[in-house]
Amino acid sequence: TQLLEQSPQFLSIQEGENLTVYCNSSSVFSSLQWYRQEPGEGPVLLVTVVTGGEVKKLKRLTFQFGDARKDSSLHITAAQTGDTGLYLCAGAGDSNYQLIWGAGTKLIIKP
C-alpha cells in the first residue's frame, strides 16, 4: 500500500516568515500534485511535478520533487495572510485510477 506522509500537520507563523512543508513516502510516484484548500471551498490545484529533481516556482511558492520521486517539498517565502489554508499533496502511484493523498498541512499565517 502506497502512503504519503505530510509534515508538519499544523503550522502557525507570522506574516513575512519563510516555511517549508514536506510530503514523504517510501514509494515511488510517477508524478505529484499540490493543492491548496481554503475554508468552505474545494481544493485547488497549485502545481504538478513529474520529473525527479524538478523545481517549479509559482510566485513566492517553490515546489520540488525529490530525485528518487519519493518525496516533495513546498517552500513559501515571505508568507502572507492569503497563504492560509490546508495544503494537500497527492501522488500518482501504482493504480491508474486514483491518487494517493496526504493528510494535509494546515497553515495559518498571522498578520
Add this chain to the structure above:
Amino acid sequence: DSGVTQTPKHLITATGQRVTLRCSPRSGDLSVYWYQQSLDQGLQFLIQYYNGEERAKGNILERFSAQQFPDLHSELNLSSLELGDSALYFCASSWGQGNSPLHFGNGTRLTVT
C-alpha cells in the same frame, strides 16, 4: 471557478434518513470522483466513475452508493445515515481516468442530527 457544480451546498437531516448529493462535472471531463472530508481531516476517496462506468472504489461504506449518468453528472446516495456521516462531501472531475489533475466542487456539507 472550477466548473464543477455540487448541490445542495448544505444538508441537515436526521439519523436513519437517506440523502442524494448531486455533481455536474466540468465541461469535457469524463471522470467524476467522490471524496469525504471530516472536520480538520484530509480527503478520503470514496469512488470514481469514468464515462458512466465505475472505475475505482475506496473507503466507501455499503450504505453509500453512486452512479454516473449518460450526461456525465453523478449522484452520491447516502442511506441509513449515522451521526458519524456528518462531513463535507466533495465531487471532483478530470478529463482522463488516470492520474489527471482534479477540479473540485465546493462541496456539500452534510450534518446528521
